Amino acid sequence: MKTLRSYVGGRWHEARSGFTTLVDPATEEEIGRASSEGIDFGAVLAHARDRGGPALRALTFAQRAQLLKDLSKVLRDHRDELLDLSTRNTGTTRPDGSFDVDGASGTLAYYAALGKGLGDRAFLVEGDGVQLAKTEGFYGRHVLVPRQGVAVHVNAFNFPAWGFAEKAACALLAGMPVITKPATATAMVTERCVELLVEAGILPAGALQLIAGATGDLLDRLGPQDVLAFTGSADTARGLRARGNLLAANTRINVEADSLNAAVLGPDVQDGSVTFALFLKDVVREMTQKTGQKCTAVRRILVPSGRIDAVQEALVSKLSEIMVGNPADAAVRMGPVATAQQLDDSLRGIGELRQAARIVHGSGERTDGVGAPAGKGYFLQPTLLRGDDARNAGPVHRREVFAPVATLLPYDGTAGDAAALVALGGGTLVTSAYTDDAAWAGELVARGGGGTGRVYIGSEASAAEAPGSGAALPQTLHGGPGRAGGGEELGGLVGVKLYLQRMAVQGSRALVDGLTGA
Amino acid sequence: MKTLRSYVGGRWHEARSGFTTLVDPATEEEIGRASSEGIDFGAVLAHARDRGGPALRALTFAQRAQLLKDLSKVLRDHRDELLDLSTRNTGTTRPDGSFDVDGASGTLAYYAALGKGLGDRAFLVEGDGVQLAKTEGFYGRHVLVPRQGVAVHVNAFNFPAWGFAEKAACALLAGMPVITKPATATAMVTERCVELLVEAGILPAGALQLIAGATGDLLDRLGPQDVLAFTGSADTARGLRARGNLLAANTRINVEADSLNAAVLGPDVQDGSVTFALFLKDVVREMTQKTGQKCTAVRRILVPSGRIDAVQEALVSKLSEIMVGNPADAAVRMGPVATAQQLDDSLRGIGELRQAARIVHGSGERTDGVGAPAGKGYFLQPTLLRGDDARNAGPVHRREVFAPVATLLPYDGTAGDAAALVALGGGTLVTSAYTDDAAWAGELVARGGGGTGRVYIGSEASAAEAPGSGAALPQTLHGGPGRAGGGEELGGLVGVKLYLQRMAVQGSRALVDGLTGA
Secondary structure, eight states: OEEOOEEETTEEEOOSSOOEEEEOTTTOOEEEEEOOTTOOHHHHHHIIIIIIHHHHHTSOHHHHHHHHHHHHHHHHHTHHHHHHHHHHHHOOOHHHHHHHHHHHHHHHHHHHHHHHHHOSOSSEEEEEEEEOSSSTTSEEEEEEEEOSSOEEEEOOTTOTTHHHHHHHHHHHHHTOOEEEEOOGGGHHHHHHHHHHHHHHTOSOTTSEEEOOSOOTTTGGGOOTTOEEEEEEOHHHHHHHHTOHHHHHHTOEEEEEEOOOOEEEEOTTOOTTSHHHHHHHHHHHHHHHGGGGOOTTOOOEEEEEGGGHHHHHHHHHHHHHTOOBBOTTSTTOSBOOOSOHHHHHHHHHHHHHHTTTOEEEESOSSEEOOBTSOTTOSOEEOOEEEEOSOGGGOHHHHHOOOOSSEEEEEEEOSOHHHHHHHHHTTSOBSOEEEEOSOHHHHHHHHHHHGGGBSEEEEEOGGGTTTOOOTTOOOTTSEEOOSGGGOSOOEETTHHHHHTTEEEEEEEEOHHHHHHHHTO | OEEOOEEETTEEEOOSSOOEEEEOTTTOOEEEEEOOTTOOHHHHHHIIIIIIHHHHHTSOHHHHHHHHHHHHHHHHHTHHHHHHHHHHHHOOOHHHHHHHHHHHHHHHHHHHHHHHHHOSOSSEEEEEEEEOSSSTTSEEEEEEEEOSSOEEEEOOTTOTTHHHHHHHHHHHHHTOOEEEEOOGGGHHHHHHHHHHHHHHTOSOTTSEEEOOSOOTTTGGGOOTTOEEEEEEOHHHHHHHHTOHHHHHHTOEEEEEEOOOOEEEEOTTOOTTSHHHHHHHHHHHHHHHGGGGOOTTOOOEEEEEGGGHHHHHHHHHHHHHTOOBBOTTSTTOSBOOOSOHHHHHHHHHHHHHHTTTOEEEESOSSEEOOBTSOTTOSOEEOOEEEEOSOGGGOHHHHHOOOOSSEEEEEEEOSOHHHHHHHHHTTSOBSOEEEEOSOHHHHHHHHHHHGGGBSEEEEEOGGGTTTOOOTTOOOTTSEEOOSGGGOSOOEETTHHHHHTTEEEEEEEEOHHHHHHHHTO
16 A cells, blocks of 8 residues: 655655545555645745745746646656556546546646747736826836745645646746645545656756645645635635635635536527537536546536427436446446545435436446446446426535536526526536527527636537537636636636736836836 | 715615714714615615616626716716815815815726727627637637626725725626725715716616615625625725625625835935935825825835935925814815724824834824814824834834824845835735836836735836826726735726626637627
């Protein structure tokens, strides 16, 4: 059994007590243990702030972009090893694991290219300068400068590689040192990523530290120049935001929380059409990929009321084909959920959904998995529910079951009704709509836009290319209002700005232009 | 004695009990009373969300800009009346009052012009579209759409006109209805502004409501699509941010809090130079304008250690010329602080500063004012303190005295030392630097940039035009990290974006371009 280590203060730290056990979720075999006991978190922060920060800020955006490019290559070069680890520690099939592992190297590469384009600058200039008085004697301009603290990243269990890399890419490019803290249960992949990157000797000292295990008093020590980026449950996010020291210092906090994303079938889409096939394919993928453990997964499926029986039948047929089991078996299409706790919570969640919906596929119980010992493994069949009163489907709009579970709901076919039902979820990361009717899509965006961070439109024209609504691409915003956390990640420069301080510079035009390099 | 009214649900509401008394701070005469008792805040929110929001969102940016232009004209046309009210209710001299009243109409006019330039669009397109797959079958673009809730504005007592107008301008332009809540003690000016605007019949129903008095359960009812913008003390801000419903819904919150802004005299600035004269003039203005009750006022004055005696002498000489008294008397240069509570807090604050600094001008006690009854009025002489150990000046870097009070501190003349001392304040709205040395200014920005929202550079070239570091111009960012609240207002579009939801739209290029009007 492997003992995971933390990388702090330029050294690998192995704890002697306080361990949490990591298991293979398909077999429940104990495969590792992790603990952060003995770490001096004050020293960790000082190492980042006093060594990592100044070293990163001494580089330009283009120079930091080159670091990201080198980091990306290291992860790509070790892809197979990381996929193997992902299967063992998170229960993902190889295609599902690649969504995480290739997502990590791909996002680093994307930000490397973006950063190269920002050039050899110490800070970014935003917008045009503006004359603020009758002459150029008083003039102003906005710049974005690196925040002078540390970026603490608390990641979710479902994306141990991508979650680490997508946050680190933005922070490092901005010039902020990173302390990354993966969810302990699936920390093995992150630990190996950091080990590979440290061995490669790419980053300056203090630029990247890893906490395997609990954060101790780390968060109590954050201050006004620091950034805390969290991905996980809405409940945990609420607790983080309420911490006294973070409130007192107005520490910048970004939250990506679970949300009740919806897929909407447009009224124009006929059975047998390309767009209908895309809808079915996407919905099944977004229910079952990573065993439904994606913050962007589809939880609610809105279908014009006259079509709901046919859609149910088609979805059930496809879901029935999915073989659930040990991802070590190449025939398996969907692995277990990641932990015993996730399984318990999912079963409880299905029970809550059943107050307003009935199961039309799946049992609502744990199942055995192909290629796994009987009675072992956190397996659950893909589970489709159906509610017939969408407006009064209470828990369906509130309770996210973080598993391959979604609920079919009818709507009246208008964009307005769809937007109103989506809004009952209180804010989502993504709303997907399947339609070839541009006017209908436009109305959905206009009426529902404020309530989601992304609208994904599946149509005949996109069918060959569209990656599914669940993919959080680095080019476009990942984040949503309300229940989804109110945060903003990725989206090109948007995600980098989380780690920059916007600042106005005022003075004579000659001085301001000289200072800002305009 | 006037009874202030609230404007809610399209009607003027006058309470019958629960009153707070408003006084003339120069005479302590009771001049008004305010209470929000009897208001149904659920109905107020519904009126904004169900009437005001849809009506505003049905307009384009250019149409909403025209509304702002009309609002601006109304306030400008009633300038004299508003200045008179300002003198009576807030104790400002006429020039100080114009900073508030003309700031209000000017900011509305600025956003009217900016909004006109945004054109007849329902939402804003941000950046270029980006191809997300091998063909244009999958493409993405970012848009900014109005949030579908209500903007609640809780303002500070010091700018009853500008504070109301600068926030309302941004929210209304974005397409969000406003509920404005001025500080009760100085609500008379805001009430009259809203009364004038309502009489003019410019805005659609539900677009603007006014709460005179306490907010009752208003804030408990805010949800995921709402925005709360607060200006005031850091302590109050912390309490607002910690409210359970706001944390649960991730309600967007913007805070502008008191901060310990610093003015830094560069080592190159010689006695008798234009820049030195500008430094003295600016510092005295930024200490005494609005009786020091500006969140952008100078609280710490950093001077190269060898020059501190000469600077002290020059500042004391200028401060001695300032006649303190009833602003109804035209000879008076500085009025009282706004309330008895402010006076008490200021005197307590000076006592705290004296733990690390000594008074070199002023008494640290209340004084009588010219033209005011003996023993009446919340008067305080401009108060200059001096500390000789800047690194260990504890309360000087922590305790804001919201009054005409500042502390002189020595530094070693390097930009690095100045930046480090400024940073002890934990984040400021503005740092002003007086220098003609571009390299020195550049180093100050590079080292101190992350810790402030604005750097104002006073130099020979800017001397004729510069308005002082305290002016929050609509073109440039108003807000700062950490202690300053972590918020962002004004700054052109930056302040408008607080009320917009950024959203990615993905699909085939034809669909995305069609939807976003690109």
